[in-house]
Structure formats: C-alpha cells, structure tokens
Amino acid sequence: MFKYEQVIVIGSGVLAVNICSLFKDLNYKISLYENKISEVSSVKKLCEKKDINYKSLLKEEITNTLNDIQEKTLIVSAVNIYLFPKSVVSKPNLTIINYHNGDLKKHRGMNVEAWTIYEMDDKSTVTWHFVNEEIDKGYVIDKEEIDMDKEETSISLLQKQSEVAMKLFKKNIEGILNGDICGTNNQDIFGKLHLIKDVPNNGEILPSWDMKKIDAFLRAMDYGMLYTLGKPYINYNGKKYVWRRYKRINLDQNSEEDMLEICDKNIVIKKKGSKTQIQLTNISEM
Incomplete structure (x- = not known):
C-alpha cells in the first residue's frame, strides 16, 4: 500500500x-x-x-x-x-x-x-x-x-x-x-x-588576485553557452570589458612581473612567479 x-x-x-x-x-x-x-x-x-x-x-x-x-x-x-x-x-x-x-x-x-x-x-x-x-x-x-x-x-x-x-x-x-x-x-x-542574485565578486575579475584565484573565478562563471550568472568583466584603464572565451596557457618559465594588457582584441594576464597566462579573447566594451 x-x-x-x-x-x-x-x-x-x-x-x-x-x-x-x-x-x-x-x-x-x-x-x-x-x-x-x-x-x-x-x-x-x-x-x-x-x-x-x-x-x-x-x-x-x-x-x-x-x-x-x-x-x-x-x-x-x-x-x-x-x-x-x-x-x-x-x-x-x-x-x-x-x-x-x-x-x-x-x-x-x-x-x-x-x-x-x-x-x-x-x-x-x-x-x-x-x-x-x-x-x-x-x-x-x-x-x-x-x-x-x-x-x-x-x-x-x-x-x-x-x-x-x-x-x-x-x-x-x-x-x-x-x-x-x-x-x-x-x-x-x-x-x-x-541568493539567486548573488554573483562571485559581482562578476568582476580583480587584477590584484593571484593566478589561482583568477582561474577559479573564470571557471566558476563558466556555464558554457549560458550566462547563468551574467557576463563576467574586467576593468582596464577605466573601461569595462567582456569576452567571448578565455584560455589558460602554460608558459615555459615563471613570469618575471605582473602584466595586464590588450593585444589584438585580447586581454592578456600574467602574474609574477606564475607559469600560467590567462588570455581573454574577442573582448568588447560593456
């Protein structure tokens, strides 16, 4: 029964x-x-x-x-x-x-x-x-x-x-x-x-983070083709940028200094002492 x-x-x-x-x-x-x-x-x-x-x-x-x-x-x-x-x-x-x-x-x-x-x-x-x-x-x-x-x-x-x-x-x-x-x-x-409205760091990458935190943030915001938590963004020279994809690139040696720059519609992030480089591809202003 x-x-x-x-x-x-x-x-x-x-x-x-x-x-x-x-x-x-x-x-x-x-x-x-x-x-x-x-x-x-x-x-x-x-x-x-x-x-x-x-x-x-x-x-x-x-x-x-x-x-x-x-x-x-x-x-x-x-x-x-x-x-x-x-x-x-x-x-x-x-x-x-x-x-x-x-x-x-x-x-x-x-x-x-x-x-x-x-x-x-x-x-x-x-x-x-x-x-x-x-x-x-x-x-x-x-x-x-x-x-x-x-x-x-x-x-x-x-x-x-x-x-x-x-x-x-x-x-x-x-x-x-x-x-x-x-x-x-x-x-x-x-x-x-x-809450459903809450987003890790309000969706923003902070350049002051170490590489592990930046990588964790990108993976946390990654829902494939969906933007469940909205589009993540980064501030660069007073402007906000979003991107289509991100890449994790392994370098041959540790970076000698922190670097954040725009190169050919991409944003490149390096952190001193890290062998990882993050590339945010096909960027556009918010």
Whole structure:
C-alpha cells in the first residue's frame, strides 16, 4: 500500500524528469511543476515524450496549488528556484525533500556549483535533505562528496552533481516512500546563504588576485553557452570589458612581473612567479 497518494516534482532539467520517470515506473501518480520563467521549456518537451503530467506555473500559482492539496503527497525539489513558504512546509499531509548541490556546512542557497569553485573548495558535496522553514537547514537524508579537478567549470560540475544526485535518490527512494528515513540532524554549522542574485565578486575579475584565484573565478562563471550568472568583466584603464572565451596557457618559465594588457582584441594576464597566462579573447566594451 502506498504511503503517498501522489508525487510532485518541482524543478527543471534532466534530473527532475528522470526522477519523475522513476516514480512513474513505480506506478505513482506523478506531476512535474516548473517555475515559469519563459514561454519555451525543454523540460516540457521531455515530459511530453515520457507522458509525464507537466505544468508551468508562476511562483504564486505553485504556492496556491500546494496549499490546496489535501492528499498525502511527497514533493521532490530538484534543480528548483521556488522557495517553499511556511504555509506549505507546515502542512502535515506534505513531505518535502530537496536536492542541494553543495556542502550545507559551507554553502546554502543557489548556484552553489559556482561558489564551490570560486572559493576553491577541495571537494563538492551532493546532499538530499528534508525541507523545513529555514533554507537548506532540514534533516539530511544522504550525501556524497565529489572530487574536483583543476579544470572543473560550473557546467561540468553540475553534470557530475546531477549524476550523483540521481544515484543517491535511487539508493534512498524505498526508505523515503516507506517512511523509514527520518534524516539526521548532523549539521551543527551552516554555511553562508547564497541568493539567486548573488554573483562571485559581482562578476568582476580583480587584477590584484593571484593566478589561482583568477582561474577559479573564470571557471566558476563558466556555464558554457549560458550566462547563468551574467557576463563576467574586467576593468582596464577605466573601461569595462567582456569576452567571448578565455584560455589558460602554460608558459615555459615563471613570469618575471605582473602584466595586464590588450593585444589584438585580447586581454592578456600574467602574474609574477606564475607559469600560467590567462588570455581573454574577442573582448568588447560593456
């Protein structure tokens, strides 16, 4: 006998759709709600292919819909920008769990992949936890660390995190559905809360940084063809410049001095004592 009468996944991306498919295979009544930010949605197309009930809703519409639910319902938040208000979290018929792509002791909130890279953490952490009235402070269901290499970007880390998140969810789904997992309150320290509007150093490279910090910043802002955190920029001679791409070039010997110059529509950055050169290509003024 099912503990829950229905499951609602709130989120976007492939992970949210795959979680829906998992419940669909278990014969649960399943729906996916996506916080509406545009008229076009790749998630909608994926749901149509998999015959998953899909709704694109504004924040207020999600809240009203959840407040109206009377059935015993499991809500799974996966790659989700909607914040659950107290009126929803406090409903006794709703159990809410959330995927968080970071270490709760270091980073809470949004775009944690970027903050993990920018702050040069040694590892990333994938966490599933129950949702309470405070952001990313619920009891932990399960978590796993991910090794990061020196070339990790936000887009590549997101992919790794999504794969681990799905693995952990499959591992724990039976216990979640049976009510056997209550979570553990092993968080005595909680990390800084990153809001969706927050951007590492407000999107600006500082020439005073060492090469490792500059490199970490560029990789943190790197979402491939997307500008999830906006376009990063640099100040040079009183003007702000953006770029199409960046290159990391290994030099034969350490640079003898700091250098920041424009050369053939590129900005070249060198730091004294470093064998790395950063090249910002196809620059233009903001």
